[in-house]
Amino acid sequence: MNYVRNCFFFFYLIAIISCGNQDPKRFPNERSEMAVAMRNMTDAMIKTKLSLNQSEIIPLRFTSFNHNKFTDTSFKSDWFAPMADVLINNAKYFDNNPSLETFQTVVNTCQVCHEKTCPGPLVQIKKLY
């Protein structure tokens, strides 16, 4: 019984670490594929945002991350995959129609999912607007 409880506590702790407030330059969680994919997307978003007022806009080219492993399986839910697909579609739409407005639609999709699943990175996400 204790073992089970400790185990839950352990996962809970990991969730706090990976979804807690983060220093924008320091991503504490080195563990999951999902976290790595998220970091790569965050970097891409920053580069693309900076390119918006230049002559050549850098496309996002996001690929599906539905099958990546999470730090904590409690992140898994029925709506995660559909929501992740919305992000990929909005990113594709931006790539085909790049503008500040379509970029912000992508940021909004990040925000909506994070409000439900993982509020820690919201600080970073809001800076992308």
Ligand code: HEC
């Ligand atoms: C479908 C839901 C969903 C969407 C959409 C989403 N995220 Fe996440 N994000 C998560 C979850 C869940 C985690 C925790 C993953 C883990 O630790 O395994 C996470 C983790 C992160 C992290 C922390 C990574 C780390 O080092 O621990 C950052 C930063 C992040 N997301 C940024 C973004 C950005 C930027 C976007 C939009 C381009 C985005 N996310 C879109 C669900 C989402």
